[in-house]
Amino acid sequence: MDHGDDQDFPMFARPVFLANRPTLESLSSNDGSVAEENPLRSMSTGILKFPDDAHLYPFNHTNLRHLSQVGAGYYGTVHKMQHNESGRLIAVKKIRYNNICDQTRLLKEHDTHMKSENVPNIVKFFGACFSEGDCWICMELMDISIDFLYKRVYSVKKSRLNENIIGHITVCIVDALDYLKRKLNRIHRDVKPSNILINAAGDVKLCDFGICGDLVGSYAITVEAGCVQYLAPERIENMDKYDIRSDVWSLGITLYEIATGVYPYRGWSNQMEHIEIVVNGDSPILLQNMHNLHYTDPLCRFINTCLRKNKDDRPKYVNLKTFSFYKMYAVGGPDIEEAKRILGLEAIDARDHPVEQRA
Amino acid sequence: MEVDLPVHNEYDASRFHQVTIRDPIAGADSTFTIPTRYVNLSFLNAGAQGTVVMADDLVTTQRVAIKKMQQPFVMTMSAKRAYREFILLTTIKHPNIIRLLNAFTPDTSLSTFREVYLVMELMTHNLHEVIHRLRLDHKTLSFFVYQSLCAIKHLHNSGVIHRDLKPSNIVVNDRCVLKVLDFGLARKKNVDTSMRMSDYVVTRYYRAPEVILGLPYSEKVDIWSVGCIFAEMINHTVLFPGKDRIDQWTKIYSVLGTPDDHFISQLGQSAAMYVRSLPRHQARAFSEIVPDTNFLPETENPRVHLTPHVARDLLFNMLKINPEERYSVEDALNHPYVKLWFKDDEVNAPASENRYDQEIDFADKTLIEWKELIFNEVQRYQADHDIFTG
Numbered sequence: 001m002d003h004g005d006d007q008d009f010p011m012f013a014r015p016v017f018l019a020n021r022p023t024l025e026s027l028s029s030n031d032g033s034v035a036e037e038n039p040l041r042s043m044s045t046g047i048l049k050f051p052d053d054a055h056l057y058p059f060n061h062t063n064l065r066h067l068s069q070v071g072a073g074y075y076g077t078v079h080k081m082q083h084n085e086s087g088r089l090i091a092v093k094k095i096r097y098n099n100i101c102d103q104t105r106l107l108k109e110h111d112t113h114m115k116s117e118n119v120p121n122i123v124k125f126f127g128a129c130f131s132e133g134d135c136w137i138c139m140e141l142m143d144i145s146i147d148f149l150y151k152r153v154y155s156v157k158k159s160r161l162n163e164n165i166i167g168h169i170t171v172c173i174v175d176a177l178d179y180l181k182r183k184l185n186r187i188h189r190d191v192k193p194s195n196i197l198i199n200a201a202g203d204v205k206l207c208d209f210g211i212c213g214d215l216v217g218s219y220a221i222t223v224e225a226g227c228v229q230y231l232a233p234e235r236i237e238n239m240d241k242y243d244i245r246s247d248v249w250s251l252g253i254t255l256y257e258i259a260t261g262v263y264p265y266r267g268w269s270n271q272m273e274h275i276e277i278v279v280n281g282d283s284p285i286l287l288q289n290m291h292n293l294h295y296t297d298p299l300c301r302f303i304n305t306c307l308r309k310n311k312d313d314r315p316k317y318v319n320l321k322t323f324s325f326y327k328m329y330a331v332g333g334p335d336i337e338e339a340k341r342i343l344g345l346e347a348i349d350a351r352d353h354p355v356e357q358r359a
Numbered sequence: 360m361e362v363d364l365p366v367h368n369e370y371d372a373s374r375f376h377q378v379t380i381r382d383p384i385a386g387a388d389s390t391f392t393i394p395t396r397y398v399n400l401s402f403l404n405a406g407a408q409g410t411v412v413m414a415d416d417l418v419t420t421q422r423v424a425i426k427k428m429q430q431p432f433v434m435t436m437s438a439k440r441a442y443r444e445f446i447l448l449t450t451i452k453h454p455n456i457i458r459l460l461n462a463f464t465p466d467t468s469l470s471t472f473r474e475v476y477l478v479m480e481l482m483t484h485n486l487h488e489v490i491h492r493l494r495l496d497h498k499t500l501s502f503f504v505y506q507s508l509c510a511i512k513h514l515h516n517s518g519v520i521h522r523d524l525k526p527s528n529i530v531v532n533d534r535c536v537l538k539v540l541d542f543g544l545a546r547k548k549n550v551d552t553s554m555r556m557s558d559y560v561v562t563r564y565y566r567a568p569e570v571i572l573g574l575p576y577s578e579k580v581d582i583w584s585v586g587c588i589f590a591e592m593i594n595h596t597v598l599f600p601g602k603d604r605i606d607q608w609t610k611i612y613s614v615l616g617t618p619d620d621h622f623i624s625q626l627g628q629s630a631a632m633y634v635r636s637l638p639r640h641q642a643r644a645f646s647e648i649v650p651d652t653n654f655l656p657e658t659e660n661p662r663v664h665l666t667p668h669v670a671r672d673l674l675f676n677m678l679k680i681n682p683e684e685r686y687s688v689e690d691a692l693n694h695p696y697v698k699l700w701f702k703d704d705e706v707n708a709p710a711s712e713n714r715y716d717q718e719i720d721f722a723d724k725t726l727i728e729w730k731e732l733i734f735n736e737v738q739r740y741q742a743d744h745d746i747f748t749g
Contacts, residue, residue: 014502015502017533018535061387276632
């Protein structure tokens with residue numbers, strides 16, 4: 001340290017005017033953000049479109065009457081609401097938004113896209129608007145996520161989900177994911193129990209792709225509350241290497257979890273250890289006898305094949321559909337009807353006995 | 360499940376009034392229920408933390424910022440943040456930390472409690488805007504770094520690690536005064552962080568390597584964040600823009616080089632194996648990371664150490680992967696690039712009393728319990744302050 005310079009310090013004036021600074025040339029790019037305001041403004045009064053109703057209902061948040069909150073997550077809350085004009089009950093997911101322009105584009109794109117599709121086994125999207133710093137996404141009302149349902153069945157009621165129920169869920173989700181890919185050319189990217197919803201009729205539907213997933217993804221670019229538990233090994237290693245087989249891995253973890261009541265990786269004290277185990281450790285394997293429960297060979301083979309470590313060894317949907325486990329439950333019949341009945345009862349039971357949210 | 364109440368609660372119309380503000384970007388309305396002293400509201404910002412407006416305070420004749428936190432207790436993560444922020448804002452005082460002027464809720468009972476309002480001094484710009492609009496001369500650049508360091512030194516002396524420093528939660532005014540805006544993830548020092556690390560919502564770009572790799576961490580995580588921000592003020596682009604936590608680490612070691620075996624050996628076994636499995640990288644020269652061309656050469660002043668070389672030396676020591684080798688906040692404040700701004704009352708301000716109870720951060724609380732905690736804190740503030748005319 002050159003102490004001789006200390007004498008200069010008291011004389012050195014502090015900067016007191018921020019305005020007199022050269023501007024970045026990139027300021028010109030801000031002109032684009034002005035244009036972006038228009039699409040967003042058009043979204044502030046959205047359109048609700050119900051698939052079995054020819055009406056287009058212009059709406060904003062004042063047209064929706066709050067009934068109850070039905071869920072909460074990192075990014076937002078889910079509410080049961082009633083649309084005043086149609087009287088229809090819907091689910092409204094409120095997501096805090098962080099970056100206006102990206103999400104406007106996504107929302108506008110999906111608004112058009114999804115409302116034109118009658119997609120099987122996927123929660124229907126009815127429309128969206130903005131209010132109080134939240135994006136309100138209006139969708140089909142379901143009763144519970146399978147995340148809450150299976151935990152109540154296994155941990156609270158000390159029971160299990162029988163194989164016909166697992167089979168029914170498997171067929172519904174594989175069909176939904178396959179449809180997403182073939183018809184909409186979309187990869188889900190966030191398959192996990194909390195994104196699989198059940199209603200009282202025992203219907204199984206996938207949600208949080210497209211609209212919600214990309215909105216959250218936009219937020220997650222700068223804010224991470226990552227759910228790495230369901231990420232495939234190749235995705236952890238390199239985010240760019242992603243195709244439908246990464247969703248197949250996530251499906252495998254999900255099915256393992258709802259079949260056994262147990263998340264397959266345990267004992268890690270932080271996320272880095274989890275990542276190391278997934279990337280470099282062995283895949284989880286479902287055995288015919290484990291956790292004091294018995295599983296059939298077709299079920300074990302289906303799940304274990306989804307969880308092949310090497311992406312190239314993992315099947316895509318067309319091949320998954322050739323597995324005897326899938327084929328057994330894809331044909332419908334009394335096993336499926338019974339599965340839907342019991343699953344519907346479990347959904348109502350789990351909905352009526354909510355687990356209190358804890359940190 | 361508790362049924363939520365209607366949006367517009369009853370309020371004391373003799374002392375509060377309601378003003379509806381249009382968010383011109385989202386095209387949405389937000390209703391503020393505030394003491395009648397606050398008038399002429401206009402929109403400033405809306406985002407994850409709530410809606411912020413400018414207003415005139417008739418009592419102090421100042422223009423203020425009012426932040427409305429809409430039901431901050433509906434999610435565990437936002438409840439924790441709201442609780443922490445409320446307590447810390449009401450207790451931490453320093454010229455480079457935003458000052459809380461008032462706080463209140465119009466809701467008079469726990470059962471009707473929905474909204475919390477924070478009134479703060481108005482700062483006209485956040486650093487994110489400044490970085491992406493203006494090129495900074497050496498004086499302003501070093502003065503901003505100095506003030507950031509004073510703020511975090513005061514936090515550390517008060518027993519708080521910020522943990523979420525980033526340009527959008529640092530604000531400046533037209534007189535180049537800089538303030539840290541919130542305490543969203545603040546955590547007390549001296550708490551064993553190794554086994555209690557949970558995944559949490561934090562801006563990834565500014566996260567220290569020890570946090571990414573699951574090591575116990577100390578207040579030096581904030582030095583890393585200030586270093587990243589410092590580089591961003593020079594380059595006008597994010598230094599380590601990771602796409603996810605793994606990519607964040609990839610971005611860091613690709614620039615700063617693979618850490619030595621001494622550092623790797625401190626990692627948990629799995630993390631060490633993972634880091635060792637990655638291809639090795641040589642460190643890039645800092646003259647390449649923040650090149651001379653990104654500074655304003657006409658504003659250099661070698662006589663008081665305001666040169667690119669001296670700036671890079673400070674940056675180099677703030678961005679050590681190994682926190683043991685990284686500058687402490689005292690080391691940084693003694694560096695020639697910022698030392699010329701030294702004032703004792705800024706650098707060595709007496710520690711604030713910090714009432715934040717660290718154990719609450721780890722408590723397994725229901726949302727109802729969070730709601731009650733937040734409500735009680737607001738009531739406590741209102742009992743101690745005259746929110747209407749004080």
